[in-house]
Amino acid sequence: MELQQLRYVVAVAETNSFTRAAERCLVVQSALSHQIAKLERELGARLFERTSRRVRLTPAGAAFLPAARQCLEAAERAAAEVAAAVGEVRGRLAVGLIPTVAAVDIPGALRDFRRRYPRVRVNLGVGASDDLVEQVREGTVDVAFLGLPTTAHPRGVAVRELARDRLVAVVAPDHPLAGRPVVTLRRLATEVFADMPAGTAGRAQSDLAFAAAGLTRDVAFEVTTADYLARLVAPGLAVAMLPSAYVPQLPHDVVTVEVSDAPARVEYVIWSRATRTPAAAAFLDVLGIAAEDVETVEEGQPTDRG
Structure with a gap:
């Protein structure tokens, strides 16, 4: 069993194609196919099901893939450690x-x-x-x-x-709260929110604060990126809460308002x-x-x- 054979297996598994795997590995397809077939004979099991339309892992291939990746990662780490020992980081x-x-x-x-x-x-x-x-x-x-x-x-x-930071409210420029210097969680609880998905740490920061205040809120929009939160806030679809240190990265078409009893994050x-x-x-x-x-x-x- 050779490291190159393991690289070929991983490439085919990730591309679902012998042709694309060969292109990634910079070899001709016949050479890649030959090495995988040789490995399959050594293992005594087929790693891939091949048809004219698709290539997919067999149960044996699915069992083999994690160990193949671990071997390649270990080999890469070993090479990096040797390089570091002679003063080169790679x-x-x-x-x-x-x-x-x-x-x-x-x-x-x-x-x-x-x-x-x-x-x-x-x-x-x-x-x-x-x-x-x-x-x-x-x-x-x-x-x-x-x-x-x-x-x-x-x-x-x-x-x-x-660092430690507090969250601020993010609203549309024409929102009634946009002109206020400060707002409370109780007032924010009357708004429709956009926030991170339930169960994530980013969402928990706000959820815990509202729960501690005995408040509930309507999170109508769940997104995974802060920039898209701002895109929902700008047209007035919702309000949001984000760390104050992140404010300089927000677009200019939203307004931030300090929250007197804001949740904090680390x-x-x-x-x-x-x-x-x-x-x-x-x-x-x-x-x-x-x-x-x-x-x-x-x-x-x-x-x-x-």
Whole structure:
């Protein structure tokens, strides 16, 4: 079994095509097909079902794929560790972030990182805080930027708190609240809201605050990105609540209003202490974070702060 064979299997599984997989791997299709057939003979099982219309994994192929990916990732990490030992940082850096991250200038940090470490490939993904914590624990994301309610804390990862912030109301320019200097949660509870999906950390920040005040609200629109929240607010479809530090990134066709009893959130950067790659350590260094001087909250420990 060779690493190149594993790369071919992963490419076919991800493209559902021998032709596209060969193009991705920069080989002729006959060579790719030959190597996969050779691997199937060695394993004693077919990995793909091939018809004139489609290619899909067999049950054996579905069982084989996760291990194949792990082997390729381990080989890549080994090469990166060797390079780091001789003073060169290379490999892959997977960065995850929430849509409303504001405590760090991510594009600026990545610009500085690429200037110092041009041989590192950077994968950037946007997701929900809870999902990003799980991805860091699993090793599919190296460094992630989160926003959580003040009562929550990432578990099972290395953690550095970046900033604390309060939410503000976001309304249309012609909304009755647009001219007010401040508003209360009770007044906002009479409005129709756009917010992040139920169950996400971004949504929990507002839900917990309204619940603590004994209030309910109508969340008529659920979206996954802050920019689309603003697009729903601008024509007057709804109001929203977003971190005040994110306000400079909002379009100019919305207005923000301070909330007297606003919920708060904490922004964190997290990473895996156990599987930190040279690229991840280098990125943390660019951010000015000492990887060793952090808090690690293990699974099973309390998540409430203070």
